Amino acid sequence: MTPPPSSRAGTAVELSGITKRYPGTLANDAVDLSVRHGEIHALMGENGAGKSTLMSVLYGTERPDAGTIRVDGREVNFSGPADAIAAGLGMVHQDFRLFDSLTVAENVVLRAEPRRFGLLDRAAARRRVGELAEEHGLPVDPDARVATLPVGVRQRVEILKLLYRGARVLILDEPTAVLTPDEAGRLFTVLKSLADQGRSVILVTHKLNEVLEGTDNVTVLRDGRVTARLRTSDTTAAEIAEAMTGRRVELERVHPTGAPGEVVLSVSGVRGVDLTVRAGEIVGIAGVAGNGQSELIEALAGLRPVDTGRVELAGRDITHASPAARREAGLAHVPEDRAAVGTAPAASVAENLAMGHHRRRLATRRGLLHPKSLRAHGRALIEGFGIKAPSPDAPAGTLSGGNLQKLVVGRELAHEAPLLLVEQPTRGVDIGAVRHIHDQLIAHRDAGHAVLLVSAELSEIRGLSDRILVMYEGRISASYTRDDADEHTLGLALAGAKT
Incomplete structure (x- = not known):
């Protein structure tokens, strides 16, 4: 050329x-x-x-x-x-x-x-x-x-x-x-x-x-x-x-729909929103930034107080539970701000990958994490998610934005939690990693987990979601099956038009 x-x-x-x-x-x-x-x-x-x-x-x-x-x-x-x-x-x-x-x-x-x-x-x-x-x-x-x-x-x-x-x-x-x-x-x-x-x-x-x-x-x-x-x-x-x-890449992929089971997440009247997510289902939330989707996810994750309404996880009331208690109940969370919320940049890659796993999965000695266990866990996730890092001991803040995103997504998927809240899972991530993350989310769903997905990428929402909700001015303004949600229809709904 x-x-x-x-x-x-x-x-x-x-x-x-x-x-x-x-x-x-x-x-x-x-x-x-x-x-x-x-x-x-x-x-x-x-x-x-x-x-x-x-x-x-x-x-x-x-x-x-x-x-x-x-x-x-x-x-x-x-x-x-x-x-x-x-x-x-x-x-x-x-x-x-x-x-x-x-x-x-x-x-x-x-x-x-x-x-x-x-x-x-x-x-x-x-x-x-x-x-x-x-x-x-x-x-x-x-x-x-x-x-x-x-x-x-x-x-x-x-x-x-x-x-x-x-x-x-x-x-x-x-x-x-x-x-x-x-x-x-x-x-x-x-x-x-x-x-x-x-x-x-x-x-x-x-x-x-x-x-x-x-x-x-x-x-x-x-x-x-x-x-x-x-x-x-x-x-x-x-x-x-x-x-x-350096290789041929399949750019357009269609994922099969899931097989929804029992309700895992039930939200009633939280910030004016009602929704459910079932086991074996990905529910996508589409919306222009600033329409309340970030605040809703923060409330569900325990990062923002819930003033009214009720949140249930697998039948358990977690409306006012702490973030740690929600994790214990079976919630994992990929936040949209990977640097400020999702990671501790000064801590090592291995330490960041251990966050949330350290109490149950990693060996400890007198209450302290065992360095060998910490590094082994880190290496496994680094390899599994293709995270480019000089070593598990490198500070997380030295990673590129895309590799930091892989770190957060890989860590939260590794929890195998019944409910995964995931915001902008492939923001700033390269083509090969997008495919890998999408495959992992589908596999997580097919293993019987519930996924609530927020993404600014309509192609991502349409490609992964079994059901699609649109948020406009803080409310759920429309709901679609994947087959009904073409980009034109979604685009109108995102702008507040009735479809």
Whole structure:
């Protein structure tokens, strides 16, 4: 395949021979990347392929061991993100860089505040953020505290930060991971408009369809090296997937429906929601971020108090039970925020994989975990879920976002709990891992467990769920069988239309 054309005059960003090593890992191995003015350029690869590391080098948060970076033809040597921002770069990271105690407007304008008489002009900040949110179809309350926002809305705030600064080179790391198809479409409309103005966009993503439909060129990494440079108009999803994985990948899979049995989860009047989930069944909840699905799952998991209503697990009232008591009763939970809620980043991979298992399954000595048992358990799950980690003793915070997601999903499935609450199970996960996680969820269901699934990916909801519920403004607004839930019907329901 002919590589995309590049010339120094038309090149916005050029990385040459970028090499970055960590203890036990060669994250980037002499990587070259060239992005032109007015181009939307996708960067793809499996989890741990080196994508985020490469973008961190470009943005100044990591220093390369070798190689050069040029912006608009001028060689640069960033000592930090401030230098990159000054050079016209902006980046939205996978792990959000927001201050929970500040409002949306304060986060967006931070370090670029509108001022009046030398002080922050809060009215101007709120007005400008509100205008940006409306202009780009990213609804958010400028006065809301970030701590109160679900993950999907926090992503909008990150995107608004970048748009507010008017960067000439926009680096987006999995920007549509928490967006519905309509929201993602509106985002790409914004990106195409920015590209038409001469700005450049580097899009780090695992979503093949959005790459094929919304980008000009794609560079593929595997094990830290470039394996393909392709024009998206001349390639296919299968070709990109093979370049990412080194093998042919079955992209479209239809899972058979389950055989529901007895009711495992019964919810009555909790946050205005009634629902049941049966053994041997996956019930999917679809909804635009901010419509109450995250708060509902937190209430069911014991992370948020239940003021009214009743929650029963296998006939046992757990309405006011602690999270630990719910686990003991047979509940496992994959939270949507894998870093802040799902893991302890400073603890080792093995320690994170043991969480929730340590009281019953792992050998202890005088109340302390036996190191040999801890590592053996960790190695088994690392191998079973393809988690790329230097060793079981490595801090979980050093893993890529996708590998951290595999850690959380693998740990919770290993509980073999009667009820699994799972939010965004494949967010930021590569193609091969998506298939593996989906297979594991189906196997978990077929083993007689109940699964309540929340996902922003309609294809995931439709592909896995036996029944589909739609949440709108905090209520269940529609219910479908899988056969009745085509994307058009679901899309209308997500927007609040009666179907």
